[in-house]
Amino acid sequence: MAQTAQAVEFRSAARHGVPLYQQPQAQAAKAFVLSRGTPVEVLTEQGEWLRVRDSAGSLAWARKGDLAATRTVQVLRLSAVHLKPDSAASVVFRADKGLLLNLLDNTRTGWLRVKHQGGQEGFIRIEEVWGI
Known part of the structure; x- marks a missing residue:
């Protein structure tokens, strides 16, 4: 059975104070806040939300618009x-x-x-x- 490799995607916080949430909705509890430029790994996409992982391995949800393609x-x-x-x-x-x-x-x-x-x-x- 052949397996395909998926490219790892990283994005960075577009501004200071980007909130990350426990669920993919604005009313959900905030998990933590990112400083501008902090890189996160994008794991999956759900509408306007991205499931991300930070350098410590913590998982959370971010709005797509809060993350930039600029790489840090x-x-x-x-x-x-x-x-x-x-x-x-x-x-x-x-x-x-x-x-x-x-x-x-x-x-x-x-x-x-x-x-x-x-x-x-x-x-x-x-x-x-x-x-x-």
């Missing part, structure tokens, strides 16, 4: 961002756990090209972040 990644632990996709390359900056970085490119070599909100760009190992 969330740093999992203190990590170095390098000038080149090479661990021997000079370090551009260190990224603290929880820091959100704009995803510029997935090199498909285990490195991601990212940009800090301050404008610094560099490469980080894919296993150092969540949201890809």
